[in-house]
Amino acid sequence: MLHLTLLQTSLHWENPTANRAMLEEKIFALPEKTDLIVLPEMFTTGFTMNAAPLAEPMNLTTFRWLKQMAAQTEAVVTGSYIVQEKGRFYNRLIWMEPDGSFDVYDKRHLFRMAEEDRTYTAGSKRLIKSWRGWNICPLICYDLRFPVWSRNSGLAYDLLLYVANWPAPRSLAWNALLQARAIENLAYVAGVNRVGEDGNGHPYAGDSSIIDPKGEVLFRQRDTETVFQTSLSLDDLRAYRERFPADRDADEFQIIG
Numbered sequence: 001m002l003h004l005t006l007l008q009t010s011l012h013w014e015n016p017t018a019n020r021a022m023l024e025e026k027i028f029a030l031p032e033k034t035d036l037i038v039l040p041e042m043f044t045t046g047f048t049m050n051a052a053p054l055a056e057p058m059n060l061t062t063f064r065w066l067k068q069m070a071a072q073t074e075a076v077v078t079g080s081y082i083v084q085e086k087g088r089f090y091n092r093l094i095w096m097e098p099d100g101s102f103d104v105y106d107k108r109h110l111f112r113m114a115e116e117d118r119t120y121t122a123g124s125k126r127l128i129k130s131w132r133g134w135n136i137c138p139l140i141c142y143d144l145r146f147p148v149w150s151r152n153s154g155l156a157y158d159l160l161l162y163v164a165n166w167p168a169p170r171s172l173a174w175n176a177l178l179q180a181r182a183i184e185n186l187a188y189v190a191g192v193n194r195v196g197e198d199g200n201g202h203p204y205a206g207d208s209s210i211i212d213p214k215g216e217v218l219f220r221q222r223d224t225e226t227v228f229q230t231s232l233s234l235d236d237l238r239a240y241r242e243r244f245p246a247d248r249d250a251d252e253f254q255i256i257g
Contacts, residue, residue, distance in 0.1 A: 001231040002134050002159065005034040005075070006219075008208040008226045010196030014054060016044035016081075020065050027069055027077075032229050035132050037069070039079025040163055040194040041141045042091065047165035047198060048082075049119045055084035066096040074098045076131055079163050079192075080107065080140050088121040093138050093163060095129050103127055107140040108149055116142075133234060134158045141166055144177045144191070148255065152185035155247055158237055162191040165198070168205035175207055175220070182211040186241050188232050195225055213240050 007026055012018035027037060041047065044062055045054050056062055062081050070077045076097050083092040091107040106123025110116040126149065128137045137157040141164040143149055150160060160181055166174045174193065182189040188210065195206040210219040210230065219228055241247070 001233055002132060003033065003035045003229065003231050004159075004190060004210070005030060005037045006190060006192045006208050006210070006226075006228045007037065007039050008192060008195060008206045008221060008224075008228070009040070010204075010225060011040065011043065011046045011194055011198070013199035014045050014048055014050060016054065016056075016062060019044045020062065024065070024069065026227055027073060030073070030227065030229065034073065034075045034229060036136070037073065037075050037077045038161060038163060038190065038192045039077070040192050041080045041165045042082065043079040043163075044081045046194070047114070047141075047202075049115055051082050051084075051089040051119050055082040055089050057084055063094065063096075063102075066094055067100050067102075070096040070098045071100065076129075078138055078161070089119060090123070091116070091120050091140060093127075093140055095127065095138060097131070103129060105138055105140070107143065109142045109146050111142045128157050136161060138163065140164070144174070144181065147181065147184065148253070150181055150185065151250075151253075152187055152247070153250070153252075155186065155241065157185075157187060158234060159188045159190065159232065160185060162189070164191060164193040165204065166193045166207075168203045171205050171207055171222075175209065178209050179211050179215045179217070182213055183215040186213045186237075186244070186247055188212060188237065195223060213237060 080093040093105040105127040135157040138161040
C-alpha cells in the first residue's frame with residue numbers, strides 16, 4: 001500500500017515565507033503517517049511570471065525546508081517552485097526523500113498563454129522515481145494536456161502525479177484529462193491543484209483528484225481547502241493490469257527533441 005497525502009490549499013501571492021509557514025502547519029498537523037506528501041505547483045508563490053525577485057538557487061531556503069519536512073515526516077515531499085540556475089529560471093519540481101536524497105523535474109510544457117515560455121526554460125527529461133515499492137512519475141500542470149509525454153510505455157510507472165495551478169474556467173478539461181491519463185496508462189493518477197484567487201485575479205477551484213486505472217474517481221474535492229489522505233493498492237493495480245492488458249497492444253514511438 002502507498003499512503004498518499006494531497007494538500008489542496010490557497011496560496012499567498014508571491015510570498016514564499018508565508019506559504020512555507022502555512023504549509024508547514026498543515027504538514028505537522030497530519031492525522032496519519034504517510035509515504036508521500038504532494039504540494040501544488042509553485043507552492044511558494046502562486047503561478048507568477050515575476051521570476052527574477054522570487055527565484056531561489058538550489059540548496060537555499062525552500063530546498064532546505066523541503067529537506068526538513070521530509071526528514072520530520074519520514075515521507076517524500078514534492079511540489080514545484082521557482083529555481084534559478086546558470087542564469088535561467090525553471091518551474092522545478094523537487095522530489096525530496098527523508099534521508100535528504102532528491103531529484104528534480106523541470107516542467108516540460110510551458111503555458112504560452114501566460115507567457116510562461118518567455119520566462120522559464122523548459123525541461124527535457126521525464127522523472128520516474130521508485131519509492132516504497134512503487135514507481136511514480138511526477139509532472140506539472142500544463143503537461144497534463146500532452147498524452148505522449150506522459151505515456152506509460154512498458155508500464156514504467158504505477159502512479160502519475162500532476163501538481164498544478166489550473167484555473168477554474170478550465171476545470172472541465174482538468175477533470176476529463178486526469179481520467180483519460182489514468183485509463184490510457186493503466187495507472188493511478190493523482191492531481192493536486194490550488195484553490196482561491198491569485199494576484200492576477202484568476203480563480204482556482206481545486207478539484208484535486210485521485211483516479212484509479214479504470215478511470216473511476218476515488219477522490220475529488222472542489223473549492224475548499226483540504227488535506228486528503230488515502231492508501232492505494234499495488235496489488236489491485238497489478239490484478240487489473242493482468243485482467244486488462246491493453247498495454248500489450250500499444251504503439252511504439254520515440255520522442256524526438
